[in-house]
Amino acid sequence: MSTSVQEPEQFTFRAEITQLLHLLAHSLYQSREIALRELISNASDALDKMRFVALTNEAYRDAAEGLKITLEGRDDSRDLVVRDNGIGMTHDELVENLGTIARSGSLEFLKSLGEARDKADLSLIGQFGVGFYSSFMLADHVTVRTRSYRDDHGWEWRSDGTGRFEIRPIDKQDRGTEVILHLKEDVKDLTKDYRLKGVVRTYSRFIPHPITIGEEVVNDVRPIWVEPKAQVTNEQHAQFYQHLAHRADEKPLWHLHLAVDSPIQFRSVLYCPRTNLERLGFGRTEHGLNLLARRVLVQSDCRELLPDFLRFLYGLVDSEDLPLNVSRETLQDNTVIRRIRNALVKAVFDRLEKLATDDPDAFRTFGEQFGPILKEGVIADVEHRERIASLLRFASSRDESGKETTSLKDYLSRMQADQKAIYYLGGPDLSAIRKSPNLEIFRRRGVEVLFLTDPIDEFVMASLGRFDGKDLKSIDAADVDLPSPKIETPPAESGLAGFSRVLELFRSALGDRVTEVRESKRLTDAPCCLVNAAGGFSTQMQRILRQANRDFPAVGRILEVNPDAPLIRRLAELSANPANDSFISTCGLQLWSNALALEGSLADPEEMVPRVQEFMEQAAAARSSIIQ
C-alpha cells in the first residue's frame, strides 16, 4: 500500500506543551545534549516493552532477538537519527504521546523553573515525563517515523515546535521508531561519531540494550547489579544512578547493592539522591523502583517495592522468583513482592545506621534533605515507626546552640537512673525554646530536654508516644513527672504568709483566662510559667493547630507561680494590706501576659500596654523623692 500521498492531519499541541517547547527552543542551557539521553532512554523503554511482549505472547516470540538502538549522524543534511526496533506507536498513540495528552509533569516543570527560566537548570527535565520535547533544544524541526508491532504500516509525525504538529501515514518496512532531529546550526557537530560516542559514554552507558554507532556497540550492556558487589566501582554506581534518576553530574549520596538468596532470590541496587526535590516545591515524588524478572523489565516505577517513607530512592530489583506476567493488580498482594520489600526496608535501615557512624557528614545531609519524609513515616507507618524514629536527630539542652544533635537512643544512654521519661519542648525556634521558664528545673537538675523546632516534630512525638519503653513527655505538661533532685533545693516556703492570698488575687483577676492558678514546683528563678492540663496538647502543638485553623478553640492553661521568686515574695508581703489588692491583681494579669509573650503566643499585646504604662507611672511617682 502506498500511503504517502495522503494529506497530513493537523494537530495543535496542548497549551502547556507549546509553552514548554518555546522555552526549550530558546534555551541556552549548556548541556543541551541531555536531550539525546532522553531519546535514548525512550528508545530503551520501547525495547523493554517489546521484549516483554515477545516473552509473554507466543505470536511475537521472535521479536525478543536483535533488539537495539542505532544512532546515525548525517553530515550533509544536518540530521541526527535515533532509531530503535522496539514496540513502536500506533496513530492514536502517536497523537496522544507526542502532543495532546495532558502532562501534569510539564506544568510542574515550568512552575519549578520559576522566574529565572533563562538560566534554569534544565537537566531535571527527564523526571517530569516531558523528555521527548527536549529534542527541540537541539533541533529546529523534528520528524518521528514509527510503526507499532501491531500495525502493518507506519506513521510520520512532524513539527517545528511552534504550536502545531502533523501526522501522515507512511510506508515503513520495519517495526519501531526513528526520531530524526534536524539539528540547529550551533550543535551540528552532533552528527559526528566521536561526539555521539561521547554523549553515550557520559549519559547512557548503562542502557541495557546495545547502542550502535556505525558498526560499533558503544555502551556497556552488562548489568551492574548481577556483578559481584566488590567488582562494581563507585564511579559505575554513579553513572548507573545518573541513568536511572536522569540527574546528570550528580553522585548518589549513598548506595546499596544487595544480593539475597533466601527466602527469596533477588538482586537490587538502590540509590539515594543528594537533594530532596519535594523540599524544593516539586510536588510529591512519584517514581518507584524498576522491577525485573530474570533481567527483563516487568514494571517501571513499581511503588509496591518500598514503603512510602522511602519513596525518594531510585533503583531496581531483579528476581528469579517472579513470573514475567505479574500484573499491577497482583503486585499488591504478591508474597514475593512483600518479602522483597521487607528485605529492602531492613537493608536500608542497616545501611543508614552504618552511614550515621561511618560518614556523619553524609548522614547529616541525608537528615536535612529527607528528615521530613522520614518524620511523615513515623506518623503514618505504624509498622516501622520506632526504627525510623531511631534515625531522627534533635537539638537538645545538652548543646543549647543546636549544633550538636542527638538521637533518641543516645538520649536514653545519658538518662539519669531514676528518669521516667524522655523530655522535650517545642517552640518556633531555638532562642524561644531556650527562654522558656519551663526549662529552669531541668537545667538545674541536669536533666536533658530535646528542643523541637520543626512543627512536624510535635506530631512525631505524639504519634510515637513511647520510645524503647520510655514515655515521651512535653515539659510544659502539668503532670510532667520531674526526676528527683540532684542538688537539694531548700523546701519551698509555701507556708509563706500571704502567698495563698496572692494566688487568690491572681485567680480572681485572671478569671477564665486560665483554668487554675497554683504553686509551682518546677520554677527556681522565674516568677511564673504556663503549663498545659494533663493529657492536653503541648503549647507548640496548640500554636500549630491554631495556625492551621484560626477557629481552633483556646485550651485551658494553668498558671504556676513560684513562691521563691523575689517579686512574688514582695507581693506576698504587700498582701497584708488590702489597699494593695488592686496592684497585686494587676501584677497577676501582667505576669500572665509576660508568660504568653515569652512563649511567643501573646494574642493581643495592646491589652497589656495600658497596664505597663500604669506601672511606669507608679514607678516614676515612687522615684520623685530622689529628684535631687
Ligand SMILES: Nc1ncnc2c1ncn2[C@@H]1O[C@H](COP(=O)(O)OP(=O)(O)OP(=O)(O)O)[C@@H](O)[C@H]1O
Ligand atoms: N522511541 C519510542 N518508541 C515508542 N514510544 C515512544 C518512543 N518515544 C516516546 N514514546 C512514547 O511517548 C511517550 C512520551 O515520551 P516522553 O519522553 O515525552 O515522556 P516519557 O518517556 O513518558 O517520560 P520520561 O522522559 O520521563 O521517561 C512515552 O511515554 C512513550 O509512550
